[in-house]
Amino acid sequence: MFRADPELDRAVGRALVLARDLGHPRTGSEHLLLALTHLTGHAEAIREAVDQAAPLGAGAAADRAALKTLGIDFDQLMAGVRLDRPPAREPLFPLGAAKARARCARLDPPLGLDAQAAFEASLRFALARRERRHGPEHLALVLVALDPGVAWVLDTARVDRTALVHDLARRFPPPRRNPVLRWERRLGSAIRHRDLVARYQRTTGRTTTSSVAAFITD
Template sequence: MFERFTKDAREVVEGAVTDCRRDGVRTVDAEHLLLALLEREGSRASFALAALGLAERRESVRGALSQARRSAGLTRADADALAGFGIDVSQIVARVEEVHGVGAMSGGRKGGSWWPGRRPGFGRGAKDVLEKSLRVALAHRDRHIGDEHLLLALTVLPGVAAEVLADHGVTYESVTRVLYGEGYEEGRGGGGGEAKAG
């Protein structure tokens, strides 16, 4: 599949691996892909993010992702579901951090990577984004997978990255509008609806 990736898309994946190593975690996840997209300049995804005002709010996005990592990557929906069972996630995080330090539930490790010199693997979330980006590209009849397809995939897959993007006004619809124009029909290109839901 990577042979279909553009240079920009490959650089996002490489950036995600670098972010993962910096965080000291074993696996690249969707959030690492989002962080790598935020670092891009001069690409289709960076254009879309700038047009939607996210370029100026990068730190806000990073903060929201960091906060989610502190809660072991739980989304608000996850936390709300647990609250329905009487489990207060923020209270659990506070207690764990009181004993083990801030960020203890993030999966990272203080002082560097888990195993120096080894490339981190891709977690289920990152794999889902990569697979979905292919479907999105096909739905838009694009021959190659660009970083814009990674961004579109991040907006539709359930999880922390999509939640943080939506909180900042970046949705599948808004990105599609910026990239493909106001008149773009969702069904055009072999099933834009499929790319969104499938």
């Protein structure tokens, strides 16, 4: 039976506390990363980079850096624009997505769309791997592999993102319970990965930085 690891809930709780203690107005993907430094390492460097990303968050910092190369002033462009505005229409499944977004918005500080999307993607990643549990390692892998804000944090902290994601994948490989499971997982990995990425990008409005497809199968 598939289950959620209580440690994952505790990690999200730590992220909320970290954002609040730092005086940040939102809990973003960078705070989730900071709450998982027992898996990723580089705690001090990541914490400093996370603080630099405030108040708009690491995703906005990544957007600002990307637009600067095009000669576009991000802050002027975003003046008066509401951050973390949910999609106008949520997918039909899973049911209750709009209510879940509303609950996230009521947290203190609110859980940003980037953090929500990363959490959702990590759940789909664990399911695609045919894991029996959804744990903090799945969230760490998805954050480091996919999230542009986390990529900005790691770059600012001078952490090799590619090396880190491969280290996480090595330490937390997919289950190898039987040949049938491995065959089925390999057969469906491409479509499950496309769905995972599409949902992440639809929620955040940002393009993923790389792929986790290689880490679904063994």
